[in-house]
Amino acid sequence: MPDLVIHPATKPLFGSVPVPADKSITHRAILLAGIASGRSRIRGAALGEDNRATLAALRAFGIRIEEPSPTEMLIEGAGLLGLQAPAAPIDCGNSGTTMRLLAGVLAAQRFVTRLIGDASLSRRPMERVARPLRMRGARIEGNLDPRRVGEITAPLDIGPLPAPHTLCGIEYELPVASAQVKSALLLSGLYAPEATYVREPIVSRDHTERMLSALGVPLRTAGAMVELDPSGWSGELPALDVEVPGDISAASFLIAAAQIVPGSHVTARRVGVNPTRTGFLEALRGMEGVFAVEARGEEMGEPIGDVHGGAAALRATRVGGEVVARAIDELPILCVLAARARGVTEVRDAAELRVKESDRIAAMARVLRAFGVACEERPDGMLIEGREEGAFTAAEVESEGDHRVAMAAAVLGLCADGPSRVRDAACIATSFPRFVGTLRALGATIEVTSDGGAESGGGEGAKA
Numbered sequence: 169m170p171d172l173v174i175h176p177a178t179k180p181l182f183g184s185v186p187v188p189a190d191k192s193i194t195h196r197a198i199l200l201a202g203i204a205s206g207r208s209r210i211r212g213a214a215l216g217e218d219n220r221a222t223l224a225a226l227r228a229f230g231i232r233i234e235e236p237s238p239t240e241m242l243i244e245g246a247g248l249l250g251l252q253a254p255a256a257p258i259d260c261g262n263s264g265t266t267m268r269l270l271a272g273v274l275a276a277q278r279f280v281t282r283l284i285g286d287a288s289l290s291r292r293p294m295e296r297v298a299r300p301l302r303m304r305g306a307r308i309e310g311n312l313d314p315r316r317v318g319e320i321t322a323p324l325d326i327g328p329l330p331a332p333h334t335l336c337g338i339e340y341e342l343p344v345a346s347a348q349v350k351s352a353l354l355l356s357g358l359y360a361p362e363a364t365y366v367r368e369p370i371v372s373r374d375h376t377e378r379m380l381s382a383l384g385v386p387l388r389t390a391g392a393m394v395e396l397d398p399s400g401w402s403g404e405l406p407a408l409d410v411e412v413p414g415d416i417s418a419a420s421f422l423i424a425a426a427q428i429v430p431g432s433h434v435t436a437r438r439v440g441v442n443p444t445r446t447g448f449l450e451a452l453r454g455m456e457g458v459f460a461v462e463a464r465g466e467e468m469g470e471p472i473g474d475v476h477g478g479a480a481a482l483r484a485t486r487v488g489g490e491v492v493a494r495a496i497d498e499l500p501i502l503c504v505l506a507a508r509a510r511g512v513t514e515v516r517d518a519a520e521l522r523v524k525e526s527d528r529i530a531a532m533a534r535v536l537r538a539f540g541v542a543c544e545e546r547p548d549g550m551l552i553e554g555r556e557e558g559a560f561t562a563a564e565v566e567s568e569g570d571h572r573v574a575m576a577a578a579v580l581g582l583c584a585d586g587p588s589r590v591r592d593a594a595c596i597a598t599s600f601p602r603f604v605g606t607l608r609a610l611g612a613t614i615e616v617t618s619d620g621g622a623e624s625g626g627g628e629g630a631k632a
């Protein structure tokens with residue numbers, strides 16, 4: 169597994185760069201294209217491994233997919249009930265979104281599918297999606313989780329849907345905000361003659377709602393409530409033709425790097441700026457960060473903008489409440505910004521971070537401490553004692569197999585007093601295969617090592 173060696177920045181980061189296609193939107197586009205009627209075209213940046221897992225799953229259900237270039241997919245939709253029983257278990261890899269969204273569609277099928285994942289995904293909680301799907305008549309079984317009472321983990325066996333082979337209506341209140349669970353319920357709602365109502369404690373990302381609405385599915389949203397009432401709907405999804413916007417979660421690492429490397433100015437081009445995803449920018453505003461969003465139109469109901477970021481004198485903030493759901497994947501990089509801010513930053517209401525690809529609260533506390541940053545772990549967040557000046561202590565840290573932890577640590581390394589090392593960094597390809605190449609293009613010095621030796625060339629991603 170390659171490591172990254174990050175050298176302290178000796179000059180400003182500067183430039184305008186693309187970022188990977190939004191991972192959440194891409195999962196949805198691939199999945200909906202597979203069950204739509206007709207040939208869909210999805211364009212965007214080259215796929216990360218999580219999106220590849222969704223693509224491979226669709227192929228395993230018999231969907232024909234061509235990739236005429238690394239940035240384009242042509243998907244022959246088989247219609248809502250056109251998926252075929254797969255010959256083997258479907259490997260969702262590291263991707264929670266793949267597993268939980270697929271569960272919604274598979275709940276309605278007349279065959280059984282086994283969903284498996286890597287070691288990290290096999291530890292993540294799945295009862296949250298299984299329970300409401302069972303309530304609407306689906307069969308879902310998993311392994312009982314010995315660490316958590318009433319919890320199940322992958323492998324998941326889903327289906328076949330018992331006679332009369334229709335899911336029933338549901339009115340469901342999510343105990344924890346989750347776009348994955350909400351999306352699974354809405355996707356399963358495409359197969360139910362009765363209505364689907366989902367209510368969340370706070371609004372999570374709404375890409376599924378926007379995409380389904382753009383495809384003519386009758387959806388109504390009011391605050392944190394979504395209703396899909398299929399009466400009067402044709403029961404068919406038209407093919408999609410979409411250029412997926414860039415991923416704000418990936419862009420956040422670059423915008424954050426620009427804040428903390430003196431003199432920097434960085435632009436991430438054509439980024440999705442859906443308000444259910446811009447919690448990072450709001451938190452950054454609270455830290456007196458330097459950024460601007462320049463509107464660049466819309467795609468399938470998703471607003472797009474160029475995001476500019478520049479070096480800033482940050483101050484500590486409090487991140488909690490509803491903004492957490494809209495910044496959930498950006499909290500690791502926000503912790504890095506907190507380390508470079510004047511005062512003590514408090515992150516709370518973020519217990520969900522403990523059930524992501526790693527326990528991101530514990531993992532980030534270890535990373536921060538390794539760089540000499542004082543922090544206190546809390547059950548639902550942490551306190552971080554920022555230092556607006558002086559280099560951090562160069563460190564050697566583990567990615568813990570978590571792409572966002574690895575990238576956050578790499579950005580912190582730009583402000584250290586010597587070269588830092590992020591071990592086991594191949595996981596970055598999960599969401600941002602060109603992370604290293606992009607940071608280098610902006611002026612950072614990063615090496616990708618294999619077998620203990622440092623390589624300075626190549627390295628589009630951590631996967632050298």
Ligand SMILES: O=C(O)C1=C[C@@H](OP(=O)(O)O)[C@@H](O)[C@H](O)C1
Nearest residue numbers: 192265345346347348349496497
């Ligand atoms: O729906 C999605 O695309 C996602 C939802 C979030 O997970 P939860 O639904 O578990 O909050 C997020 O952390 C994940 O990276 C992607």
Ligand SMILES: C=C(OP(=O)(O)O)C(=O)O
Nearest residue numbers: 262263264265266497524
């Ligand atoms: C949590 C993430 O993804 P997933 O849940 O799809 O594994 C993430 O990308 O940070």
